[in-house]
Amino acid sequence: MKKGVMRPGHVQIRVLDMDEALIHYRDRLGLIEMHKDSMGRVYLKAWTEIDKYSVVLREADEAGMDFMGFKVTSTDVMNSLRDELKEFGCQVENIPAGELNGCGERVRFDSPTGHFFEIYAEKEQTGKWGVTARNPEAWPEDLKGMKTSRFDHCLLYGDDLDGSLELFTKVLGFDLAEEVMDGDLRIAQFLTCSMKAHDIAWVRHEEKGKFHHASFFLNTWEEVLRAADLISMHDISLDIGPTRHGLTHGQTIYFFDPSGNRNEVFCDGAGGNYYYPDSPVITWDASELGKAIFYHDRVLNENFLGVVT
Amino acid sequence: MQMHKVRCAGTNAEFLCSEDRPLLIAMERQAKDLIPVGCRGGGCGRCRIRIISGDFETKKMSKKFIGDSEQKENLTLACRTFPRSDVIFELRTPTQYDNKSTMRAGSSDSQRVINR
Ligand code: FES
Ligand SMILES: [Fe+2]
Helix, strand or coil: CCCCEEEEEEEEEEECCHHHHHHHHHHHCCCEEEEECCCCCEEEECCCCCECCCEEEEECCCCEEEEEEEEECCHHHHHHHHHHHHHHCCCEEEECCCCCCCECCEEEECCCCCCCEEEECCECECCCCCCCCCCCCCCCCCCCCCCCCEEEEEEEEECCHHHHHHHHHHHCCCEEEEEEEECCEEEEEEEECCCECCCEEEEECCCCCEEEEEEEECCCHHHHHHHHHHHHHCCCCEEEEEEECCHHHCEEEEEECCCCCEEEEEECCCCCCECCCCCCCEEEEHHHHHHHHCCCCCCCCHHHHHCCC | CCEEEEEECCCCCEEEEECCCCHHHHHHHCCCCCCCCCCCCCCCCCCEEEEEECCEEECCCCCCCCCHHHHHCCEEEHHHEEECCCEEEEECCCHHHCCCCHHHHCCHHHHHHHCC
8 A cells, every 4th residue: 555655766875986986877877966965975866857866975985875765745744654664663763854965854764674764755856857847858968878867776685575575565555566486485575666667676685784786767778788888888897788687577787886886777678567556466486586587598697696785 | 008917826827917907807808717706896895805925006995895904914805906016816705705695595496497
C-alpha cells in the first residue's frame, strides 16, 4: 500500500578526490553541477529532474554511500512516517532544513541491512534543466557525455534482507517487484514505490551497509552503446556490459567512478518492466541466477558479486 | 617514459609498468593475472599488495584498506600505485574477499549448472 513515498530523491556518495569525481559525474555521466556548499560537497542533477539536485558528492577517506533519500508527498506524511519508523525500531535523526542546500527538514534512519536512508518533503525546484516548463522543447542541446536523464535507483549489499524488506514495505509502502530465491532464502530483492521496475534493491551479503551501485537512466539501447564508447574513450574502469539483465530486463552497462564506486547506466529495453500495485512478484530461482543477472552471458562475474564500497 | 619491472615475490611472474600508469592497469594491459582486479579506483581494496622492495608513489586510497599502519608496512592498492623503480610485491588481499558473498555461497551448485 502506498504511504506517500514518491521517488528516490538523492544519494550522497563519498569520493576520494573531488576534482576527479566531478570530471566523472559531470563530464562523463552528463550530470549538471548545481551547487557547492561550505563543507565542499558538490550537488548535481540529471537534466529531466525537476528538483535542484539528486547526487551529492562528499570528499572523504573512504568510498561508499553516506545515505539515500526519498522524497515524500508532504510534511505531514514525513511526520507520520517518522513515528512509524521509530515504532519499527529504527534509530531516527532529524536533520534541520538547509543542512543539504535547498532541502527542507529530513528524517534520517538506519535499516536492518546497515544502510542509512532519509525522507524529506521539500526541495528547491529549479525545473528540468535547459528547457522551459511552458511550451518545452524536447531536450536541451548542450548536455555532456552520456546525457543521463535521471538518477534512477541504488543497489545495496547487506545481511538482513528480510528486515529491510519489512521496513520498506510495511513502514514506507514499497512493493516487492522482483526477487531471487535460493530455496526459502531471498538472496536479492527489487522494490518499487512507483511504476518503475525498481526504486531500490538489495543483494544478500555478509557485511552490512555496502554500496553496490547508483544507477542512471538512459532512453535507448543506442544510448547505452554510446555510453560504452565514452567509457572506452575516457579509459573509465569498466565492470561489465553492455548487456541485458534478466531481472527487470534492463539493458545496461556497469562501470566505476574514479574512487571505485560502481555506477550503472541503463534503459528499460523490453517494454514489460513497469509495475502496478496488483503486479505479481516476479521470482527468479537461484538455479537461474547467472541468467537473472546477465541475460546474455548467463554467467556471473566475480567482481559484480564481490566488489562493493 | 621509463619502464620498470614489477615482479610477484617468490615467482618469475612479472610485467612492465611506466611511471605514469598504475601497476594494476599496466598488468591488465599486458594480459597478466597476478593481482585481483576490482574497481580500479582505490575504493574496494581488492587489489591490495605489499611492496617488498622498490620505490613507488600513490594517489589517494580508501583508508578502510590502507590506514596509517598499513601504509607504514608498505601496503598499497595496485590500482593507485605508480612505480619509481623496479618493484617486487606480494598479495595482501583483504580477508572479506576470501569469504564468499551469501549470494555466491548460496548458489554455488546452481552456478555450476548454469555455466555453459
Ligand atoms: S581495484 Fe579496487 S581498490 Fe584497487
Ligand atoms: Fe541497477
